[in-house]
Amino acid sequence: MKTILIIEDDIIFSRSISNWLVKKEMKTCCVTTLANARKAITEIEIDLVLADLRLPDGNSTSLLEWMNEKSYSIPFIIMTNYGQVDNAVAAMRLGAVNYLCKPIQPDKLLALISEVLGKEKEKPVFYRGESDKAQEMHRLIKLVASADISVLLRGASGTGKEHVAHEIHSRSHRKNKPYVTVDCGAVSDELAASEFFGHRKGAFTGADSDKVGLFRTADGGTLFLDEIGNLSYKTQMLLLRALQEKRCKPVGSTKEYSFDIRLVAATNENLEKAMEEGRFREDLFHRLNEFTLPIPLLRECREDILPMADFFLNLSCDKNKKTLRGFDRLAQAALQEYPWPGNIRELKNVINRAALLCRGQWVSATDLNLDISFRREEIVELTEEEKERTLLLQTLEKTCNNRSKAAMLLNISRTTLYEKLKKYHID
Missing domain, CATH: 3.40.50.300 (P-loop containing nucleotide triphosphate hydrolases)
Structure with missing residues (x-):
């Protein structure tokens, strides 16, 4: 449940906004002065500040300056009258995310709060490549x-x-x-x-x-x-x-x-x-x-593909409260050989889907469902088993039929490799 700090010296208005937000399943903390606001921010975990521009002990822009000095990165929305719009813009230069003109319509307030808190959840998260x-x-x-x-x-x-x-x-x-x-x-x-x-x-x-x-x-x-x-x-x-x-x-x-x-x-x-x-x-x-x-392009940074895939897999597991150990060798080979026409966005989407589909501890090539071959020849309408068989054959060709090396490359045991070779009738 999100906590909204309301800073407003009009107690009736403050209470009405608070009651309305509580009905929308939010917690509120109401104060009437900047001094009490600073105390609340110091003592309570605040998710968003909703502040009147002018208060008995000063302008709420001074609170923004104090928050910047103390490195508080809490979303800040200004409430103001139409005649004070320029002052609200000045507050936005200090870091306020937006402003609302009084009288405030509850629906607009809720939409803005939802938008701001939604953006907070979606802070940029990215893998810094090493290629x-x-x-x-x-x-x-x-x-x-x-x-x-x-x-x-x-x-x-x-x-x-x-x-x-x-x-x-x-x-x-x-x-x-x-x-x-x-x-x-x-x-x-x-x-x-x-x-x-x-x-x-x-x-x-x-x-x-x-x-x-x-x-x-x-x-x-x-x-x-x-x-x-x-x-x-x-x-x-x-x-x-x-x-x-x-x-x-x-x-x-x-x-x-x-x-x-x-x-x-x-x-x-x-x-x-x-x-x-x-x-x-x-x-x-x-x-x-x-x-x-x-x-x-992502295909120009092939050294980054597997680390980036691991990065997105960890994010997906955290989001969905799921535990996966990583990608098996067939999946790793598929990730590295796929041309990625949709670049990083496509990689992220593929990993999110595979994490949801995966039933074991390791994400497999089947979970990824990528249409690939080592030589990047176009494979049309192949089943997952046919894709795996193609991948096995090409791995053996790469290792000159050295099965120990092939098993090592695929991160599987020699016993498992022999089972797969028997399954697909590969001599």
Whole structure:
């Protein structure tokens, strides 16, 4: 059960919010001052802070500063009046994850709390590769993180571009500032200006409250534009103008706001070809491409496949409360020989599925269900037994029919090897 710290000097309002959250199976701790809030954070395990902006003994931004000094990384949501939105944005620069304008609608509050706590559960967890290409990538990450320039991540789908972007942010001087991710494929032309720059209440149908756009939300921190090639030409123009001027104007407002962000973009598309075809602006490309960081394919980092598979297997076992010892030799051979067109994402999905299917102590090639051969020739419509027989034959061929070496390579006993050879009528 999650514990929410409510910091609000309006006792009736605080109690009503508390009662509503308790009905939603959450625990609450209510205080009226910053001093009592600091005491609660020190003494109780708090999962989320819900704080009024102005309190009797000061502004809740001072509590955020204190939490940063003490290294408390508790999600922080600000409650404020419409006239104090700019102050709420200042609080977000200090690390607040979001804000809500009063009067607060319970459904919106619950949705925001669920979203924030859900993100906390999904903190980036990743295996740091040891292959030459992975080591070179991490060397470049460390190099570029300290330089406050735009970075373009280029790599195929599933190679871990989002993780690399977060790594750049966490190694930079902006690491204690906001990190905001944008799925460019989900940004429509109609709502692009509102998404990026925000809007004022009543600016258009459905704008029932003020909204701070992504640029101001990320102010002081990092804005990650995932799959930048999916933005329409019109939206690219809006983005370019804002990046050039470092200022933006919310929809329906006459006031411009300045922002200071580190921009990281990612794409799996050939942007040079997109520029030739008139689908991507060349001036935006050069604005984004101050430093290019190539992300290697998984099949280019074969030394990392087995350690990474073990890493994902441990995560899956922890999540599902299951105990597995690892992969048998046939499974290891299959993992190393499969071409992994879906890269790290595919590897993770395959391991999660295999961990659920596995009934013994070791994950087998059958559990993995990968369509492979040592020579990477395409095998069509083979049964699991046919795949295993093919793997045995090719292992024997690799070892020049030395059965002791074959058994050692497959991590099985010679007795088990002979049983399998007998089963598949292999002389």
